Amino acid sequence: MDAPPSVRARGITKYFGEVVALDSVDLDVAPGQVHGLVGPNGAGKTTLLGLLLGLAVPDRGDLEILGTPVGRALAVPDGVAGFVDGPGLYPSMTAKQNLAALARLRGDRTTSIDDAIDQVGLTDVADDRVRGFSLGMRQRLGLAAALLTKPRLLILDEPSNGLDPAGKKHVYGVLTRLAADGTAVMLSSHRMDDVEALCSEVTILSTGRVAFSGPISKLASEDSExxxxxxxxxxxxxxxxxxxxxxxxxxxxxxxxxxxxxxxxxxxxxxxxxxxxxxxxxxxxxxxxxxxxxxxxxxxxxxxxxxx
Known part of the structure; x- marks a missing residue:
């Protein structure tokens, strides 16, 4: 049997007071797909990623994650990992200590701390305190934290923020390997080169509504100047x-x-x-x-x- 979609959303609507953050959003993300989420500031990207991580629930509509209907906050199934608005890290701890603390909170893990750090290219600074890390290094450490549970759905908000070419190469490699192994990756980015390099499909949000969702190839019409x-x-x-x-x-x-x-x-x-x-x-x-x-x-x- 075919695996269910990693994300299936129908008519998702979310209000903050009188503000409509998301307006009848439909979304499908298949296992093994890297799906891009783009849109202007205030388009609703962060709100949508927060719903996928279980930080909030829609006011209307149906949301299924990894085949499980989600109807209340913090009720997403096991196998979902990622971050919104940057990873939460303890600046006074080292990279290894941060991951160890997170592993204790989460319980069992399938990827070792050393392996997760190595995958994102931070082995040389694993014992350095995070307060001295650049933005790009923090992003990579956040990705390492997500890898600890070997997620089936990975949610990332601006994962290439602050990355130098070497850091970007590590992140690209990790996401490509995860997708090849069947993990669905949903990433938000303002960098179109990242989306074009990594994503097979993209959803474009504008004022909380879906302006386009589908293969990137459909956007590049041969008849368009x-x-x-x-x-x-x-x-x-x-x-x-x-x-x-x-x-x-x-x-x-x-x-x-x-x-x-x-x-x-x-x-x-x-x-x-x-x-x-x-x-x-x-x-x-x-x-x-x-x-x-x-x-x-x-x-x-x-x-x-x-x-x-």
């Missing part, structure tokens, strides 16, 4: 070809001596432009969206939602 940076071996010829290619529009026209072009194009016209460059023996040294397809869709969807 994006702005692209283009750097070639011959910018003057590339500019001429851009003017002559149907569906290509030059943005911020620069003098011919400047190497960088900015063009606006949908994918079919962009393909034709590149083919013509190759036929004219022009080397393409850079071709990249000015704004990623996810970020462009995010901006368009949230702006549309806010005007409705």
């Amino acid at each position: 994006l702005d692209y940076r283009v750097r070639t071996s011959d910018p003057a010829v590339a500019r001429r070809i851009a003017r002559e290619t149907k569906g290509i529009r030059l943005r911020d026209q620069e003098p011919d001596s400047v190497e960088l072009l900015v063009i606006s194009s949908a994918v079919p016209a962009l393909d034709e432009f590149v083919k013509r460059l190759v036929r004219d023996d022009i080397a393409v040294r850079e071709l990249a969206p000015v704004v990623s397809p996810l970020e462009a869709a995010f901006i368009a969807l949230t702006e549309q939602q806010e005007t409705n």
